[in-house]
Amino acid sequence: EITLESIRATASSYNLVPGVKYAYGTAGFRCKAEILAPAAYRMGLLSALRAKSAKAAIGVMVTASHNPPEDNGLKVVEPQGEMLLPRWENYSTQLSNTDSASLVEALKDLSEEVDVSLTSARGKIIVGRDTRDSGPLISAAVAAGAHNLQCKVEDIGVCTTPQLHWIVKQTNISKPNTIEDYYRTFSDSFINLYGKSESKPSIKVDCANGVGAKSLRSLAPLLSDYIDLVICNDGSNGKLNENCGADFVKLMQNAPQGVNYSENEHCYTIDGDADRSLFFFFQDHKFNMLDGDKIATLFAGFLNTLIHEAELDLSLGVVQTAYANGSSTSYLHSKGIPVVCVPTGVKHLHKKAEDFDVGVYFEANGHGTVLFSDTAMEVINKRAVQETRKIQQSAVTRLVAFTKLINTAVGDAVTNILAIETILKLCNLSPQTWNNMYTDLPYRQLKINIRDRDIIKTRDAERKISSPEGMQEKIDVLVSDYSNARCFVRPSGTENCVRVHAECATQREADSLAMSVGSMVF
Ligand code: 16G
Numbered sequence: 001e002i003t004l005e006s007i008r009a010t011a012s013s014y015n016l017v018p019g020v021k022y023a024y025g026t027a028g029f030r031c032k033a034e035i036l037a038p039a040a041y042r043m044g045l046l047s048a049l050r051a052k053s054a055k056a057a058i059g060v061m062v063t064a065s066h067n068p069p070e071d072n073g074l075k076v077v078e079p080q081g082e083m084l085l086p087r088w089e090n091y092s093t094q095l096s097n098t099d100s101a102s103l104v105e106a107l108k109d110l111s112e113e114v115d116v117s118l119t120s121a122r123g124k125i126i127v128g129r130d131t132r133d134s135g136p137l138i139s140a141a142v143a144a145g146a147h148n149l150q151c152k153v154e155d156i157g158v159c160t161t162p163q164l165h166w167i168v169k170q171t172n173i174s175k176p177n178t179i180e181d182y183y184r185t186f187s188d189s190f191i192n193l194y195g196k197s198e199s200k201p202s203i204k205v206d207c208a209n210g211v212g213a214k215s216l217r218s219l220a221p222l223l224s225d226y227i228d229l230v231i232c233n234d235g236s237n238g239k240l241n242e243n244c245g246a247d248f249v250k251l252m253q254n255a256p257q258g259v260n261y262s263e264n265e266h267c268y269t270i271d272g273d274a275d276r277s278l279f280f281f282f283q284d285h286k287f288n289m290l291d292g293d294k295i296a297t298l299f300a301g302f303l304n305t306l307i308h309e310a311e312l313d314l315s316l317g318v319v320q321t322a323y324a325n326g327s328s329t330s331y332l333h334s335k336g337i338p339v340v341c342v343p344t345g346v347k348h349l350h351k352k353a354e355d356f357d358v359g360v361y362f363e364a365n366g367h368g369t370v371l372f373s374d375t376a377m378e379v380i381n382k383r384a385v386q387e388t389r390k391i392q393q394s395a396v397t398r399l400v401a402f403t404k405l406i407n408t409a410v411g412d413a414v415t416n417i418l419a420i421e422t423i424l425k426l427c428n429l430s431p432q433t434w435n436n437m438y439t440d441l442p443y444r445q446l447k448i449n450i451r452d453r454d455i456i457k458t459r460d461a462e463r464k465i466s467s468p469e470g471m472q473e474k475i476d477v478l479v480s481d482y483s484n485a486r487c488f489v490r491p492s493g494t495e496n497c498v499r500v501h502a503e504c505a506t507q508r509e510a511d512s513l514a515m516s517v518g519s520m521v522f
């Protein structure tokens with residue numbers, strides 16, 4: 001067969017690198033860009049097979065997000081815009097480590113296992129990449145793999161991760177699906193809900209010298225009658241993710257370089273592929289950061305109020321991880337909003353959020369979005385047409401508009417900025433009032449390098465250790481010495497290390513608890 005012959009021929013240009021073992025982790029593949037091409041080629045083959053089996057468009061995003069510029073990575077997007085199914089994650093790890101000589105056999109086996117013919121002509125893959133120099137080469141390797149299986153490839157070039165997720169989703173539901181459609185859809189939705197202000201506010205966004213700058217540059221002129229988007233760290237003057245970006249800001253708990261702020265100005269920081277954002281502002285020259293938890297409470301509070309005002313019978317809940325600040329969880333409970341905790345990683349949060357009619361999910365680091373169930377969309381849209389009472393109608397109209405302002409495929413730094421700005425304006429909230437809804441408990445995070453992180457197993461959404469035996473009891477004893485304290489230890493899903501997270505009534509206690517748990521564990 002021609003296809004299999006062409007695989008043999010192409011594979012020889014993408015031989016495995018001796019000593020390198022690939023793994024499809026929490027964020028797909030991540031490594032130094034120079035060793036990624038063999039995995040990327042194999043993922044082209046695998047994504048083609050996934051597309052054939054789904055009879056749909058599948059996405060492949062080439063990015064290493066907040067990691068350094070010389071790294072790169074790759075993840076696969078399911079037809080509805082979600083993360084790759086766990087079963088296919090395993091196939092990905094297997095296939096990416098299969099040597100060139102055994103690839104044809106491995107593909108035949110896989111095609112039998114998933115029950116789809118290698119020569120099926122259904123489906124296509126849509127490839128996007130961030131601004132990294134290695135991007136075109138990695139995208140080309142993906143395309144080479146897909147072409148070997150005679151799968152259609154659409155390379156949309158440089159885009160943000162959420163844009164790719166959105167485009168894949170829109171493609172599969174036969175809705176407008178180009179990048180231009182993305183800009184038009186979200187700018188229209190924003191303008192519709194935000195409306196005009198007396199004075200046009202200016203908003204600063206630290207783009208981590210990454211692809212977010214491109215997205216905001218396209219949106220800015222569409223929004224220029226309403227807000228001024230000031231793009232900082234656009235890549236013209238600094239290195240990707242260096243001393244800036246959401247990861248840097250969250251970790252250092254300090255402002256990024258390259259943002260000339262004024263007091264009380266609304267500032268945001270996003271990461272290298274624009275799928276997470278944080279808000280910050282300065283008051284009396286003091287830096288204040290509002291993280292994913294603050295964004296979750298803002299969204300949930302806003303939506304909860306609208307649902308009540310509109311008198312809709314819809315369940316609303318918030319999904320968090322163990323990293324969520326204890327104060328945010330208490331705050332949500334005090335408002336009667338249910339909160340669920342799941343393991344780290346967007347796919348876990350996204351899945352759990354689907355249990356609610358309106359599911360708000362955020363990681364403290366700024367990844368997150370809102371999901372509206374089919375029932376919720378039906379109920380809301382139907383009521384919007386029928387409602388005649390004034391207060392109820394105004395609430396339900398806002399709800400409809402808000403659903404259109406959210407990228408429900410995946411957390412989107414850019415559309416979340418627009419949604420946050422809208423809520424702050426409609427609710428007349430200053431950064432201070434928003435920030436003062438609750439006060440974060442001080443926390444400390446430590447990274448501990450160990451030979452084998454896999455010896456640590458967790459349970460209870462990573463909040464407890466199940467093995468090695470006895471370790472949890474020791475942590476409990478240490479924690480009991482502190483007031484209002486919480487501490488957990490988990491193996492990282494992206495680096496070969498273990499993370500310790502401690503939260504206490506004071507910073508000094510949090511530092512000390514993290515240190516003592518860290519040194520006890522290792
Ligand atoms: C990945 C995850 C992110 C998570 C982080 C945790 C996605 C798209 N990204 O970047 O959500 O917070 O891993 O990293 O799921 P860690 O396991 O090294 O702490």
Ligand code: ZN
Nearest residue numbers: 065271273275
């Ligand atoms: Zn990212």
